[in-house]
Amino acid sequence: MAPKAATQKAVAAKKAVVKGVHGKKVTKVRTSATFHRPKTLRLPRAPKYQRKSIAHAPRLDKYKVIVGPYSNESTMKKLEDDNTIVFIVDIKANKRHIKDAIKGLYNAEVSKVTTLITPTGQKKAYIKLSSESETLDVANRAGFI
Template structure:
């Protein structure tokens, strides 16, 4: 058997690594991981804003050019100058509200003078010539 001094020596050596393992995490400082941003732009929070400008009317006035008259007779289509900011669904709703006719299709273009022109094709149930007479075009 080993002498008592060796037993004490071995017991202290065996205890030393255990205390060293426990002390190691206390000595190591935890570093904070910094995220690197890779986006070029940042989004701002969005929220609904009230409308600042209400248009008085979407449809301004009808056109009475030769081409517009030909479209009325042949294609069942009315031609109007509309608000420049109006979209096709707004134009359809305005036609329904003002003239009580259903629009099947709306084609729009912006003229060189900056006004927006809308070609409004009516459904087969409504005649463009009758609607033009009600408006006062023909």
């Protein structure tokens, strides 16, 4: 290295030492009136033991969904004319639960499920089956006839 370059380098180093590295103070301009704390490290949970010893059993299986058949004169007329069976079902069961329960218990193809909640607080399900002969068979197995 030439002597002039070395002295220039030394002078630059001296200036840097005298001035310091914190020469400029930069202030951040805040554009929001509210202050949000910064996001920090959040580690995933690593429990030492299970909080539950066994998994919970299904709350609504096919036997809990269907409470029982609902039978009176108007439902018998629906059974004969419209291929529709009426059941009292669990209040928490939805139409998919009801359809799967009928398929599982009575091996019947369901085309439509309509539900309503009665003034007594029970849920009633009108289940329209696909074929005529199957309806009487399912009604017999369910205990309508």
